[in-house]
Amino acid sequence: MNFISTRGNVGAIGFIDSILMGLADDGGLLVPAQIPQLSQDTLTQWSKLPYEELAVELFALYMGDDIPRDDLKALVHDSYSTFRDPEVTPVRAIGDREYVLELFHGPTFAFKDIALQFLGNLYGYVSRQRGTVINILGATSGDTGASAIEGVRGKEGIRICILHPNGKVSKVQELQMTTVHDENVLNLSVEGNFDDCQRIIKELFADVEFKQRHHLRAINSINIARILAQTVYYFYAYFQIAKDGRDAKINFSVPTGNFGDIFAGYLAKKMGLPIGKLILATNENNILERFVTEGVYEPGEFRSTHSPSMDIQIASNFERYLYYLYMEDPQAVTELMNRFKTEGRIVIPADKLQTVQADFAAYGVGNDECLDTIGKVKRESDYLLDPHTACGVAASSKRSESGEITVTLATAHPAKFDESIRLTGIEQQFPEQIEALFEKPQYQTLVGGSNAEIAEQLEKFF
Template identity: 40%
Template sequence: MEYVSTRGGAEAVDFEGALFSGYAPDGGLFMPQHIPSLDRDTLQRWSSFSYPELVKELCSLFITAELVPRNTLNDLIDRAFSRFRHKDVVHMSRLKDGLNVLELYHGVTFAFKDLSLSCTGQFLQYFLEKKQKHVTILVGTSGDTGSSAIESVRGQKNMDIFVLLPKGFCTQIQELQMTTVIEKNVHVFAAHGNSDEIDEPIKELFADVNFARKYNLMSLNSVNWSRIMVQIAHYFYAYFQCTPCLDTTPLPVVEIVVPTGGGGNITAGCIAQKMGLPIRLVAVVNSNDIIHRAVQHGDYSLSESVKTTLASAMDIQEPYNVERILWLLSGSDSRLIKMLMEQFSVSKRIKLPEDLHRNLSETLRSCSVSDEDIVRAIQRCWLENQYLLCPHSAVAAHYHYSQPDSIPRCCLAPASAAKFQDALLRADMVLQLPPELTVLTAMETRSTPLERGQDWAQVLRGQIEAAAQQ
């Protein structure tokens, strides 16, 4: 299994090469050269598997046994999930009106990113110990990625992690989950800018090939293929939990509704679909609706500004994983993707070619949801089920409540409601915080401010160089 850049200008790499990369050297994103296809017998066999078993099976298709022997791979994944609060790692809640909610947030930071990042942290540690190597991890976060990434590598001697958070755009709990981690290898920066703005200095450092090579820069954002790979399991688990049986021909279809920000999770869904899983995908976004406009009209263009919403982790205007989806749907046409992405880089606006737009709209449904819709979905779900949704999960629930059909459907729930007290208050709800989150307010914090007007890339360079000398 080799991985190629979506833009076609980088040499193919193995899983280890993709794992230790951020963007590919040509600015593209790594994808498997071939997507494995699963037959009906395999789906039948997998249908009784637990979530961790599905992760193991799927990862073994994308990581060769020569790189990571299967027994070792199984052990790494077991270790990754050992800190999860739920015995099944993830949990399906079956609620009234056919609302199925797949809870993906039972990890340390109460967010779905713990699932992929805990595994990715184990894969990194395996290769680093084997090769006695040190890496520098650069992460921009809109809320949950930063804390999950920190938890996956904190205290490790062969990794330094540098996290940029958008000051004032995360919830207090999200910010505290990052700034209260006082470890020698953890460096948190509170930037006075939004999620898209903090990506710019990170891209600049990765584009400096000599600097990136000297300090072994890598990313744990969902530009990293490893995160996409683990997330494919969400779709198989959701499908098997929601399909009545696998004895019919054709196999029954399950609709999976995906709260979408940077697009990593929905990319994993597109790959699952390509592998032969009979799912219908819905990308649900908040008022930052670039993906919705691309699906509906072929209009992939920035709005004037990022809108602040209750579903703050989805307040993103440049969902970089769309590049992976377009590459998949173009038949791996890297020349076309390179042209489109370079055009977007300059003008921040592209009109998708007719064939590509048709493929996209046939692969994905989409829906844009307002803050008022989020509040109503939270209130309705509580009224009917005494079950609290986080605002991102409520984006998916709103779509479900608006559909007249009774197709089997699963809404992915990316985070615990406990992390979003302000959104709950808007819905006239109060939730008692779990002790793991309550304790954060009394802990020491540490972060470095990045002010407007500063050269953020230069500040990061200096800090990375200083950390390397310690």
């Protein structure tokens, strides 16, 4: 399997080279040259597999000969055998035809662990195989940073620098990142919001000389390995519910900020998984909802919400969807992204909007509605949602029809967002791993939001 850029100016490269490149050298995003198509027989065989074996089968389709199968099995086992639930991503019923897919059983209690435990081990493997230094640079709206650090801390041949917006992540998210004191970890607390952090990352990666000189590698969802790892749990969840004799198409409601998690579901559907609706759940930073309903992609006023990991205006994976919306035409994608850079907006024609609305439904959840949903589900099902999952459940109730089966992706443990949970009057008991964080010292450097200041820190660290 080879990978190509959405903008057409990167020759076909293998899987390992694609994860090392991260952001394509032409400024685009890497996508598979062809999406594997799964037969019904293959889906039937996969439906009987435990999570680790299912992950091996899916990864193998995209890795080709880059990683021997026995090595791949070991990487997958090392990544998921430490999760707190033996199913890795268990499915729980919260209503007659309503489920949540729990993605928070990894070391940092967030869905990002599923991709980043694997990517961290993968980078360690590549470093050993190629004898190369790997310097990871990433930005986080909260969960990616902690998961990425946990995935590579202490690993020989790897260093990691994470940018997070100062004061705009939850306290637990901040502690999970900044209480790590390994020599190969640098936390930069950036004055600004997540979009500022993400812009700096993309611009530094777009400086090819700087990127190559410092051996920079991506940990954000611009890295195609992140998308592939997240695709696995759509298959796994579908198969778990289908075992219950439910043969209707299954909807997935996905709390969405950067478009990576829902793009993984879109990829699963294009591979042949019979998904019904992909429901895009946003909060009051609802640029993606407006795109689905009106065909206009344009950042609005930034708002801080009870679901801070979704407080994102510019979705870094959106370009991958545009590539498929425009029939895999890299010239069209390049023109759209250039227009967005100069004009600050993208407007698609009516026929393309029809395609978007066939692919997705969308709903933007207000702050009060988010908290009301947490309280309602707790009262009716005795299940505590984190505020991001609550947005997904609220969107599911608005965009699923009566009788449809919908799975909402539960993206984080509620203990990570106790500031929001407390506003509902609900008290929760922290897991001991999270409770212990409050007694530890923090290590972070406060910096301004300019490329030059970040580059100076990287020069010293790398």
